[in-house]
Each structure stands twice: as C-alpha cells, then as structure tokens.
Amino acid sequence: MNVYDEAHSLARAIKESNEFLEFDKVRKEVDADKEVSEMIADMQKLQIELQTAQISGQEPPEDLMSRIQSLSTMLATKPLAAKFMQSEAAFSVMMNDVFQIIGEAMGV
Numbered sequence: 001m002n003v004y005d006e007a008h009s010l011a012r013a014i015k016e017s018n019e020f021l022e023f024d025k026v027r028k029e030v031d032a033d034k035e036v037s038e039m040i041a042d043m044q045k046l047q048i049e050l051q052t053a054q055i056s057g058q059e060p061p062e063d064l065m066s067r068i069q070s071l072s073t074m075l076a077t078k079p080l081a082a083k084f085m086q087s088e089a090a091f092s093v094m095m096n097d098v099f100q101i102i103g104e105a106m107g108v
Contacts (some may be wrong), residue, residue: 014098023091026084036080043071 014020015063030037046068053060 019091019094026087030084041080
C-alpha cells in the first residue's frame with residue numbers, strides 16, 4: 001500500500017462528497033456576488049482577529065465584537081450568505097471527522 005496513492009484516493013473521495021460539492025457550488029455563487037463575497041471575507045477577517053485575541057489570552061476589543069455583531073446581522077439578511085455558511089459548516093464538520101479518524105488511527 002502506497003500512502004501517497006491512498007492520500008490521492010482520499011482527496012478524490014472528498015472532492016466527490018456531497019458536502020464538498022455543495023460547498024463548492026455555493027462558493028462559486030458567492031464569488032459571483034461581489035457584495036456577499038466582500039461581506040463574508042470581512043467576517044472571516046474579523047473572526048481571525050477574534051480567535052487571535054482569544055488564543056493569546058486577551059479580551060477581544062469591544063469594537064471588534066460590535067463589528068462582528070453588526071456584520072452578522074447584515075449577513076443574516078442575505079440568503080446566499082446563510083446558504084454559504086451552512087455549506088461551509090457541513091464541509092468543515094466532515095473534514096474535522098476525517099482528521100479525527102486519521103488522528104485516532106495514529107494514536108494522537
């Protein structure tokens with residue numbers, strides 16, 4: 001058994017999964033909608049800022065939390081944004097499950 005061949009097989013299986021296919025389809029729809037695309041990119045940047053503050057043990061700044069809340073409210077009014085976040089979450093759950101299975105097999 002060649003590990004690289006198996007990795008390529010796993011990559012193909014992931015690309016053919018319903019979770020990835022739906023996420024990829026919605027991601028392309030988002031890319032075609034400049035407003036939603038920019039809002040999602042802004043939200044992702046804010047989430048990274050929040051995670052960075054949390055990881056470093058700092059209290060997130062008030063303005064960061066209010067910007068996240070404001071942008072979340074705006075995104076909630078966009079059906080495409082909600083669809084994107086749902087498909088992204090489903091894909092992330094699947095990928096986390098795959099990583100967990102591999103980690104458990106390695107005893108990590």
